[in-house]
Amino acid sequence: MSGRSEEHRARFLADRMLGTLTRRLRLMGYDTLSANTLFPGSRREDTVLLEIARTQERVLLTRDAELARRAGEQGVLVRSEQVDEQVAQLTALGLISPGLSFDRCSLCNTPLRPARRREIERAAYAPEDREGISFFWCPVCHRLYWMGSHTRRMREEMEKSKG
Numbered sequence: 001m002s003g004r005s006e007e008h009r010a011r012f013l014a015d016r017m018l019g020t021l022t023r024r025l026r027l028m029g030y031d032t033l034s035a036n037t038l039f040p041g042s043r044r045e046d047t048v049l050l051e052i053a054r055t056q057e058r059v060l061l062t063r064d065a066e067l068a069r070r071a072g073e074q075g076v077l078v079r080s081e082q083v084d085e086q087v088a089q090l091t092a093l094g095l096i097s098p099g100l101s102f103d104r105c106s107l108c109n110t111p112l113r114p115a116r117r118r119e120i121e122r123a124a125y126a127p128e129d130r131e132g133i134s135f136f137w138c139p140v141c142h143r144l145y146w147m148g149s150h151t152r153r154m155r156e157e158m159e160k161s162k163g
Contacts, residue, residue, distance in 0.1 A: 015063065015067065
């Protein structure tokens with residue numbers, strides 16, 4: 001975990017069309033709520049999202065031009081359907097700094113903590129060769145995280161987009 005200060009980092013609220021971006025932002029350590037996990041869809045959903053963004057001081061990320069217009073300066077119209085381009089857009093806007101941090105669960109947004117030995121041993125999907133690997137645990141989802149080949153590829157892609 002990076003231990004970066006939460007107080008100076010943007011917090012986000014993503015609409016239903018941005019599930020992959022939501023998970024990526026969480027892996028980067030950004031507190032990101034998703035409309036998918038807040039409530040079932042309704043006709044008032046846009047109004048509720050705007051209220052949550054306002055009251056919780058979150059940047060509203062959306063693929064809906066009308067919703068972004070209604071959010072004003074607090075909203076961002078995410079232009080691309082490709083997650084790498086979405087990350088590049090948020091980086092160009094100065095809202096994020098790409099890099100994996102393992103601070104948050106990609107599924108539920110809960111802050112992660114270092115995994116205990118028994119949690120690693122009980123996770124059937126954990127790698128057998130654990131030498132030099134740091135593991136992190138979600139106390140809500142009971143999910144184990146570590147820097148494996150998949151996350152190494154994501155990290156390399158993010159490094160390319162920085163420079």
